[in-house]
Amino acid sequence: MINASASEVTADALAVMAETPDPRLREIMVALVRHLHAFITEVRLTEAEFREATAILNTMGQMTTDTHNEFVLMAGSLGVSAQVCLLNNGSNGATETSQNLLGPFWRMHSPLTENGGTIIRSDTPGPAMDVRLTIVDQAGNPVVGAEVDVWHTSPEGLYENQDEQQANMNLRGKFLTDATGTIRFSSVKPIGYPIPTETIVGKLLQAQGRHPYRPAHIHALVFKEGYKTLISQIYADDDPRIHTDPQFGVTKALLGAFRRHDEPHPVRKDVAAPWWSLDHRLVLEPGVAVLPKPPIK
Amino acid sequence: MINASASEVTADALAVMAETPDPRLREIMVALVRHLHAFITEVRLTEAEFREATAILNTMGQMTTDTHNEFVLMAGSLGVSAQVCLLNNGSNGATETSQNLLGPFWRMHSPLTENGGTIIRSDTPGPAMDVRLTIVDQAGNPVVGAEVDVWHTSPEGLYENQDEQQANMNLRGKFLTDATGTIRFSSVKPIGYPIPTETIVGKLLQAQGRHPYRPAHIHALVFKEGYKTLISQIYADDDPRIHTDPQFGVTKALLGAFRRHDEPHPVRKDVAAPWWSLDHRLVLEPGVAVLPKPPIK
Numbered sequence: 001m002i003n004a005s006a007s008e009v010t011a012d013a014l015a016v017m018a019e020t021p022d023p024r025l026r027e028i029m030v031a032l033v034r035h036l037h038a039f040i041t042e043v044r045l046t047e048a049e050f051r052e053a054t055a056i057l058n059t060m061g062q063m064t065t066d067t068h069n070e071f072v073l074m075a076g077s078l079g080v081s082a083q084v085c086l087l088n089n090g091s092n093g094a095t096e097t098s099q100n101l102l103g104p105f106w107r108m109h110s111p112l113t114e115n116g117g118t119i120i121r122s123d124t125p126g127p128a129m130d131v132r133l134t135i136v137d138q139a140g141n142p143v144v145g146a147e148v149d150v151w152h153t154s155p156e157g158l159y160e161n162q163d164e165q166q167a168n169m170n171l172r173g174k175f176l177t178d179a180t181g182t183i184r185f186s187s188v189k190p191i192g193y194p195i196p197t198e199t200i201v202g203k204l205l206q207a208q209g210r211h212p213y214r215p216a217h218i219h220a221l222v223f224k225e226g227y228k229t230l231i232s233q234i235y236a237d238d239d240p241r242i243h244t245d246p247q248f249g250v251t252k253a254l255l256g257a258f259r260r261h262d263e264p265h266p267v268r269k270d271v272a273a274p275w276w277s278l279d280h281r282l283v284l285e286p287g288v289a290v291l292p293k294p295p296i297k
Numbered sequence: 298m299i300n301a302s303a304s305e306v307t308a309d310a311l312a313v314m315a316e317t318p319d320p321r322l323r324e325i326m327v328a329l330v331r332h333l334h335a336f337i338t339e340v341r342l343t344e345a346e347f348r349e350a351t352a353i354l355n356t357m358g359q360m361t362t363d364t365h366n367e368f369v370l371m372a373g374s375l376g377v378s379a380q381v382c383l384l385n386n387g388s389n390g391a392t393e394t395s396q397n398l399l400g401p402f403w404r405m406h407s408p409l410t411e412n413g414g415t416i417i418r419s420d421t422p423g424p425a426m427d428v429r430l431t432i433v434d435q436a437g438n439p440v441v442g443a444e445v446d447v448w449h450t451s452p453e454g455l456y457e458n459q460d461e462q463q464a465n466m467n468l469r470g471k472f473l474t475d476a477t478g479t480i481r482f483s484s485v486k487p488i489g490y491p492i493p494t495e496t497i498v499g500k501l502l503q504a505q506g507r508h509p510y511r512p513a514h515i516h517a518l519v520f521k522e523g524y525k526t527l528i529s530q531i532y533a534d535d536d537p538r539i540h541t542d543p544q545f546g547v548t549k550a551l552l553g554a555f556r557r558h559d560e561p562h563p564v565r566k567d568v569a570a571p572w573w574s575l576d577h578r579l580v581l582e583p584g585v586a587v588l589p590k591p592p593i594k
Contacts, residue, residue: 001540004549006383006390013376013545020505029505031340033375039332040380043325044389050381054368061358071351078330079310083337084347086303092341093303208317208326243298248310252301 010037060200067104073201076101076247086251089228089285096253098282100233102292105159106221110149113173118186119150122167126155126188128265128275129258133234135181135222137284142181146224146284149174150185152217157193186268189258189276190216192239195246205246212246215239218256220282221292228287234280256280307334357497364401370498373398373544383548386525386582392435393550395579397530399589402456403518407446410470415483416447419464423452423485425565425572426555430531432478432519434581439478443521443581446471447482449514454490483565486555486573487513489536492543502543509543512536515553517579518589525584531577553577 001012010033017033020026039045045053063070075081081101090097113119131150135143151172153159160166171190175183194212196202205212216239222230233249234256235242242250256278265271298309307330314330317323336342342350360367372378378398387394410416428447432440448469450456457463468487472480491509493499502509513536519527530546531553532539539547553575562568 009379035332035336057368058358058361061355064355071354082306083303
């Protein structure tokens with residue numbers, strides 16, 4: 001059409017979007033254009049800000065590599081990743097879910113480890129931690145024979161593939177749930193670590209006075225035919241930044257009670273107090289069991 | 298915070314944005330997160346769609362080069378560029394404006410050409426066109442001594458720097474307005490041409506059944522100290538696609554009356570009928586006279 005004002009342009013663009021043949025693409029494009037134009041009108045975006053915005057978006061795409069995804073990092077930093085997760089799981093947002101963000105550090109072929117074994121595969125100083133995870137279905141029944149990948153950082157905040165001091169696959173393991181739906185392993189207590197800050201996201205956090213540290217967490221990926229693959233993280237409730245995750249990932253269902261013990265460990269004679277234990281339950285939901293491809297783009 | 302639902306994540310993200318120290322960044326980030334989350338909730342974006350969206354955004358940034366800007370092309374294709382232009386000019390959208398989109402084809406150092414001269418610099422088949430542009434201020438008074446860059450495509454739809462058949466700077470010229478605020482030149486009639494389609498934008502247009510052809514237009518860039526530099530395009534009212542510009546650029550103020558003449562040209566004996574004439578008025582607005590840098594990112 002031939003327009004004379006910004007509001008006429010908006011109406012024109014919406015009318016064009018409304019002609020999209022595919023119903024889902026139409027729904028998305030109409031809503032996108034409506035919200036995008038409403039945002040711009042509301043803040044009265046200047047021409048200089050518009051040019052800067054397009055330059056920032058281009059730079060973000062150009063920062064993305066096989067091992068870094070700037071748009072995913074930004075989506076997390078604006079709460080979008082957590083929002084999408086909670087909208088699409090837990091009976092479409094109606095109930096709590098154990099689903100969470102995958103993050104970029106999952107690796108395939110984690111070593112199969114016996115229940116009750118350790119995932120410490122090279123000398124890793126730090127407080128000891130015993131973990132028990134129970135996998136249940138939505139009715140609360142144990143899921144037997146599920147594959148559970150776990151991975152977490154060292155007490156220095158580094159995954160093994162970021163750290164030359166750690167052996168290959170240190171603090172990673174694959175377990176099978178037993179007849180009670182449980183896996184058990186010993187490890188060291190992870191600590192929070194910063195998301196990448198040499199990024200547009202880093203500049204935003206700095207401008208907003210936000211720290212980049214994710215609270216300490218243990219990742220779990222649970223695979224069992226007949227259920228939606230569970231991508232989860234269990235967060236340490238004693239982390240000082242548990243309320244200020246820059247990725248907005250901490251949920252009530254995934255707040256792990258990391259219990260401190262000042263008494264001697266009942267079994268492991270090599271463990272000095274204090275040591276920690278975690279006993280957490282994760283819920284599988286109905287769906288298709290598929291494995292993500294590492295790294296998730 | 299520790300959240301249990303998508304709506305709690307949204308409230309959390311908004312609360313974090315509201316803590317941004319800089320007032321303008323705060324205003325933009327709060328509105329951005331509110332509209333972005335509202336869009337996602339409204340369409341109930343799936344996890345697969347979310348992953349596809351981040352992949353598309355990364356690809357768009359990676360498609361951008363020194364001579365192609367995919368995010369600017371997309372902004373145009375969603376009506377955002379036209380919206381931002383109309384919001385920020387014409388007394389902040391209250392009145393008509395001659396401002397429009399720059400596009401990627403402006404070149405510095407266009408050859409200074411005498412008023413009444415031609416900008417045909419190499420053999421360029423096609424219908425003749427005489428152009429008169431009058432530059433006025435908002436009160437309607439002529440602006441004398443303004444520098445006016447004009448550029449347009451050949452009748453085959455190509456700018457000279459896209460076309461080996463054309464001489465350097467063909468169909469480009471720089472003029473100075475005379476005592477009546479006018480410039481005059483002869484040329485050939487331009488034709489519409491497609492925006493780049495080997496792009497994400499091209500895929501979107503195809504999925505939406507939209508053609509990629511911009512209606513025929515003449516670009517003008519007007520520079521005069523004491524006024525905001527005018528970036529303009531005058532659109533051919535006889536173009537069959539005048540109502541369906543994929544960049545939403547055509548405005549009432551810039552709808553050019555391209556008048557067809559079937560009588561012999563009164564002066565130019567070499568011109569065969571039909572030939573065209575255009576007589577258009579462009580309005581300078583108060584502001585700072587700055588030149589854009591080519592190409593505009």
